[in-house]
Amino acid sequence: MKVFHYQGALFQAENQPLNAVAARYGTPCYVYSRAALENHWRAYDDAFADRPHLICYAVKANSNLALLNLLARLGSGFDIVSVGELERVLAAGGDPGKVVFSGVGKREEELRRALEVGIRCFNVETPDELNRLDRIAGELGRKAPISLRVNPDVDAQTHPYISTGLRENKFGIAIDDALDFYQKAAALPNLAVTGIDCHIGSQITNTAPFQDALQRVLNLAQRLEQAGIAIKHLDLGGGLGIRYRDETPPTPAEYAAALREKLGDTPYEILLEPGRAIVGNAGLLLTRVEYIKDTPAKRFAIVDAAMNDLLRPALYNAWQDIVAVQQDDATPEAVYDVVGPVCETGDFLGKERKLRIKPGDLLAVCSAGAYGFSMSSNYNSRPRPAEVLVDGDKTHLIRERETLAQLWQGEHLVLG
Numbered sequence: 001m002k003v004f005h006y007q008g009a010l011f012q013a014e015n016q017p018l019n020a021v022a023a024r025y026g027t028p029c030y031v032y033s034r035a036a037l038e039n040h041w042r043a044y045d046d047a048f049a050d051r052p053h054l055i056c057y058a059v060k061a062n063s064n065l066a067l068l069n070l071l072a073r074l075g076s077g078f079d080i081v082s083v084g085e086l087e088r089v090l091a092a093g094g095d096p097g098k099v100v101f102s103g104v105g106k107r108e109e110e111l112r113r114a115l116e117v118g119i120r121c122f123n124v125e126t127p128d129e130l131n132r133l134d135r136i137a138g139e140l141g142r143k144a145p146i147s148l149r150v151n152p153d154v155d156a157q158t159h160p161y162i163s164t165g166l167r168e169n170k171f172g173i174a175i176d177d178a179l180d181f182y183q184k185a186a187a188l189p190n191l192a193v194t195g196i197d198c199h200i201g202s203q204i205t206n207t208a209p210f211q212d213a214l215q216r217v218l219n220l221a222q223r224l225e226q227a228g229i230a231i232k233h234l235d236l237g238g239g240l241g242i243r244y245r246d247e248t249p250p251t252p253a254e255y256a257a258a259l260r261e262k263l264g265d266t267p268y269e270i271l272l273e274p275g276r277a278i279v280g281n282a283g284l285l286l287t288r289v290e291y292i293k294d295t296p297a298k299r300f301a302i303v304d305a306a307m308n309d310l311l312r313p314a315l316y317n318a319w320q321d322i323v324a325v326q327q328d329d330a331t332p333e334a335v336y337d338v339v340g341p342v343c344e345t346g347d348f349l350g351k352e353r354k355l356r357i358k359p360g361d362l363l364a365v366c367s368a369g370a371y372g373f374s375m376s377s378n379y380n381s382r383p384r385p386a387e388v389l390v391d392g393d394k395t396h397l398i399r400e401r402e403t404l405a406q407l408w409q410g411e412h413l414v415l416g
């Protein structure tokens with residue numbers, strides 16, 4: 001089922017025409033489909049049904065409480081990278097026993113809180129983190145379950161900013177040094193070595209890099225076993241790509257089959273940290289055309305969403321489809337750069353798009369569910385957009401549009 005689709009000339013989310021959503025909640029506005037979110041999660045979960053596994057949704061992709069709550073209700077675990085994300089998961093009813101904690105720079109109080117609530121595993125990325133975690137766990141009288149995030153040095157063949165498993169990246173511990181650090185970890189009194197973790201990058205559209213990384217992780221598991229360190233789980237990270245334009249990423253089932261080729265009948269529980277593949281194509285950004293502006297060089301559609309709402313085009317030159325909510329054959333087609341009101345030349349949502357539009361029309365920027373709202377900011381003192389969840393023919397406001405007063409909440413004048 002396509003959850004975002006035209007019904008006649010009108011683009012809708014599930015059974016909700018998007019012009020009705022805009023009329024009710026205003027623009028710009030993120031719109032998510034509950035069915036898409038849940039289908040994507042289930043597809044992942046089903047793909048690994050033949051072996052012990054846990055899908056730990058990567059909260060950074062979209063951390064709205066309502067979405068986290070829906071995933072928690074399906075039985076999802078969560079991959080977090082900050083205490084903020086941990087508290088969101090807890091507030092959304094997530095099970096701390098299904099939380100893995102990644103990130104290169106975990107602070108004292110973050111480790112402490114995660115130990116207190118009893119998370120599933122710390123994915124340790126930095127050697128000194130082992131000692132810090134061991135000390136805090138000792139103070140709290142706990143044993144901290146850990147895996148080391150190893151950097152397998154494989155090329156994920158993706159955008160350099162979102163490639164994380166190369167030797168020169170800041171992430172993880174070089175796989176060749178891992179045995180040493182595992183031995184150090186195993187000797188620390190308040191740590192329990194439970195797994196190996198790796199994450200090689202994001203928006204990966206073929207299976208080969210995942211297989212290469214897994215092979216290296218399996219080799220390490222064997223070496224650890226020989227050294228007397230038993231591993232219970234392999235956390236293979238996230239990174240599975242989605243279709244933005246004409247990519248043909250593996251489905252979760254194909255991805256799982258590729259991993260299975262390498263895993264064979266090894267006994268490990270498999271943890272996965274998908275973000276984009278769950279939520280990316282479960283959301284779009286709804287925006288209204290404010291002005292059409294013809295210049296000697298270009299024709300611009302100036303819309304009410306901007307790089308502060310959706311940073312991916314500006315930051316990565318990412319391509320996301322842009323469609324008119326109301327198809328209008330009477331308006332001539334023209335080629336537009338779709339840009340926001342922010343004072344930066346990099347503030348665009350799409351370039352050279354063929355559209356039939358006029359001022360006042362609504363546009364949908366597709367595939368915006370992941371790294372959309374979660375990377376938004378208040379740049380240019382723009383309140384962040386509302387977020388709406390469509391569920392069949394119902395809509396729910398899952399985050400209110402920010403108010404102007406919220407923009408300077410917590411700021412203080414200097415008196416005198």
Ligand code: LLP
Nearest residue numbers: 058102199202203238239273274275276371
């Ligand atoms: N696990 C770890 C340790 C990660 O660093 C990430 C993403 C994930 C899981 C989830 O990866 P996914 O399944 O979503 O690919 N802002 C960029 C993407 C940055 C990804 C950062 N790490 C973008 O908009 O393309």
